[in-house]
Amino acid sequence: MPRLLSAALMLRRDPRLLQLPPYLSLVCIVVGVVWLLMLPLDQYSRRTYISENALLPGQVHTYFGGSDQNVFRAYRHEIDALKYKSNTEINDELEKIFKGIGLKVGRQNFTYQSSGNTYAGENVYAILQAPRGDATEAVVLVAAWKNLEDEFNRNGLPLALALTRYFRRWSLWSKDIILLVPPDSRAGTQAWVDAYHDAHDPAHVASLPVKSGALQGAIAIDYAQEERFESVHVIYDGVNGQLPNLDLINSVVNIASGQLGMGSVLQGIWKHSQQYDDNLKTVLRGMLNQALGHATGPHSSFIPYHVDAITLRPVGRGWHDEMALARLMEGLFRSLNNLLEKLHQSFFFYLLIHKHRFVSIGTYLPSAMLIAANFTIMAIALWVRSGDEEKDAPAAKQTRDDRHWTRQAARMEEERMVAAAAAAERDVLLPLSFVAGCQFVGIIPLFIFNQTPTNLLSPVFVLFSLFNVGLPHLVSYLLTNSARPPTAQQYMLIRSFSLLLLGMFLSSLATLNFSLAFIVGLLASPLSFARPWRPPTTNAAASGTTSADIIRHLHSALLQLLSPPTVLLVGSLLGGVPLTQVLGEAAFGWNIWSMHTPLVVWCVWWPAWIVGQTAVLGRPAPVENGKAKKA
Numbered sequence: 001m002p003r004l005l006s007a008a009l010m011l012r013r014d015p016r017l018l019q020l021p022p023y024l025s026l027v028c029i030v031v032g033v034v035w036l037l038m039l040p041l042d043q044y045s046r047r048t049y050i051s052e053n054a055l056l057p058g059q060v061h062t063y064f065g066g067s068d069q070n071v072f073r074a075y076r077h078e079i080d081a082l083k084y085k086s087n088t089e090i091n092d093e094l095e096k097i098f099k100g101i102g103l104k105v106g107r108q109n110f111t112y113q114s115s116g117n118t119y120a121g122e123n124v125y126a127i128l129q130a131p132r133g134d135a136t137e138a139v140v141l142v143a144a145w146k147n148l149e150d151e152f153n154r155n156g157l158p159l160a161l162a163l164t165r166y167f168r169r170w171s172l173w174s175k176d177i178i179l180l181v182p183p184d185s186r187a188g189t190q191a192w193v194d195a196y197h198d199a200h201d202p203a204h205v206a207s208l209p210v211k212s213g214a215l216q217g218a219i220a221i222d223y224a225q226e227e228r229f230e231s232v233h234v235i236y237d238g239v240n241g242q243l244p245n246l247d248l249i250n251s252v253v254n255i256a257s258g259q260l261g262m263g264s265v266l267q268g269i270w271k272h273s274q275q276y277d278d279n280l281k282t283v284l285r286g287m288l289n290q291a292l293g294h295a296t297g298p299h300s301s302f303i304p305y306h307v308d309a310i311t312l313r314p315v316g317r318g319w320h321d322e323m324a325l326a327r328l329m330e331g332l333f334r335s336l337n338n339l340l341e342k343l344h345q346s347f348f349f350y351l352l353i354h355k356h357r358f359v360s361i362g363t364y365l366p367s368a369m370l371i372a373a374n375f376t377i378m379a380i381a382l383w384v385r386s387g388d389e390e391k392d393a394p395a396a397k398q399t400r401d402d403r404h405w406t407r408q409a410a411r412m413e414e415e416r417m418v419a420a421a422a423a424a425e426r427d428v429l430l431p432l433s434f435v436a437g438c439q440f441v442g443i444i445p446l447f448i449f450n451q452t453p454t455n456l457l458s459p460v461f462v463l464f465s466l467f468n469v470g471l472p473h474l475v476s477y478l479l480t481n482s483a484r485p486p487t488a489q490q491y492m493l494i495r496s497f498s499l500l501l502l503g504m505f506l507s508s509l510a511t512l513n514f515s516l517a518f519i520v521g522l523l524a525s526p527l528s529f530a531r532p533w534r535p536p537t538t539n540a541a542a543s544g545t546t547s548a549d550i551i552r553h554l555h556s557a558l559l560q561l562l563s564p565p566t567v568l569l570v571g572s573l574l575g576g577v578p579l580t581q582v583l584g585e586a587a588f589g590w591n592i593w594s595m596h597t598p599l600v601v602w603c604v605w606w607p608a609w610i611v612g613q614t615a616v617l618g619r620p621a622p623v624e625n626g627k628a629k630k631a
Contacts, residue, residue, distance in 0.1 A: 116453030230318030238303030
């Protein structure tokens with residue numbers, strides 16, 4: 001046992017073993033990226049199927065048509081007359097229409113503040129009570145006055161009214177049907193859903209005068225185009241990357257293609273070849289929407305409350321008209337009406353390859369976990385290395401120079417090295433304080449960008465970017481010229497604690513928002529290899545710039561290119577979206593949708609970047625008699 005213990009300790013202090021973690025960390029990053037790139041292949045995805053047999057999508061005959069088309073045209077004529085009216089005047093007319101159908105009507109005022117802008121309006125909604133139900137469950141039909149692109153929902157709202165009037169004639173409904181008409185697709189839907197679940201702020205959002213039962217699902221219609229359409233675009237991304245039950249999407253695809261001969265598309269890819277290129281494009285677009293965490297339609301506000309919801313938007317030019325979309329809606333509502341409980345059988349965590357194939361969480365999660373694991377591996381390695389007693393190394397080298405070792409001398413040397421390899425005392429006060437301070441500083445940009453008025457967002461961002469460039473240099477200068485500058489061991493501990501936190505945050509986030517964890521982890525991966533460069537010797541310093549200085553500045557420049565402000569600016573340029581709009585949307589999401597993407601960027605990624613950049617610019621102080629001295 002003593003020899004085994006001695007061998008284990010020798011192996012633990014083997015320099016070759018301590019050189020392994022950086023390569024292992026790099027392998028984790030490469031394998032994680034390759035893993036993701038393999039997901040669009042058919043060998044790593046599964047064919048979609050209906051898990052909830054009670055849905056029976058496409059198994060009923062739809063009857064909407066004939067005279068109902070005349071009803072739709074009449075409603076469209078009435079809606080066109082209201083196009084330029086105020087929100088209150090529009091709701092007055094809609095209330096008359098609802099009451100004429102025989103529905104209970106409710107109205108709700110809301111006022112939100114974000115980035116110096118006021119988002120105010122009034123929602124109007126009506127409840128069709130189920131003849132065969134007891135008002136314990138309900139399904140929502142959403143037809144916003146304007147969609148996210150601020151386009152007038154000219155055909156969507158009349159179609160919703162015609163459908164509600166049509167549903168009123170049937171006695172088969174076991175769930176109430178709620179028709180919601182918000183003035184927009186952003187704030188209005190969020191205010192209504194919050195108030196329905198009593199999660200609203202009464203100072204800004206009014207309570208609902210009438211309610212129904214627990215919401216089992218929500219379908220939104222976004223039909224702003226005038227001409228006939230070819231396919232229906234299924235928009236399913238929710239706030240903070242949450243997704244509806246996969247059975248809901250599969251039901252739409254099943255009814256559209258199997259019963260109506262209608263195409264269905266995902267993630268804005270109108271002509272999907274079902275080949276690797278389009279599969280990868282669908283996955284990446286889905287991951288981008290999930291990582292951004294913003295609402296992609298009026299349905300997105302329902303998903304955080306575990307209400308499965310999607311938005312249907314007709315696209316393309318074809319031979320399908322509003323009657324085909326109405327029959328699709330009828331079949332979908334009748335499928336949801338069959339449910340005895342909420343959708344739960346199928347997947348809530350998935351990546352869609354195309355409308356007929358998907359990847360489940362057990363297949364795609366390891367890619368993000370591997371990238372998060374690389375930070376943890378480096379954190380553990382740095383912790384181990386920080387305990388090495390470097391001053392004992394020369395003595396060991398002198399002993400090894402003896403060419404005439406005997407077996408007994410070798411055994412004595414092993415025992416001496418084990419005793420000398422005792423861990424050095426770690427000074428953790430400065431590293432812990434520094435890392436905690438960096439984490440706390442992240443609150444500053446989070447507050448600034450979420451509270452600054454829209455017209456000042458661009459200049460504030462420019463000033464913050466300049467501050468972001470100079471901050472690590474200033475911090476490094478203050479640390480190096482302090483009364484007790486950090487030693488090499490303390491720099492190791494600073495990096496170790498920071499990488500440990502980053503790995504912990506990202507591995508936890510991967511189970512909630514895989515895409516955000518993967519993208520942030522990939523952009524932050526160079527931080528695993530950030531380290532201080534040794535100061536030049538006296539002769540080298542006198543001769544001018546050294547190769548170590550050049551590498552140090554190149555490393556710092558690389559990290560600067562991958563800083564959150566730079567990535568945000570480049571992303572807005574590549575996406576063709578003004579930077580002010582990006583920052584304003586992020587503030588709107590934080591203040592109204594409770595979007596946590598800004599929190600991850602400024603309180604997880606940015607503090608880790610500050611630590612990495614400071615470490616690269618740092619100058620470890622030499623140690624004499626166990627105390628650091630200025631270089």
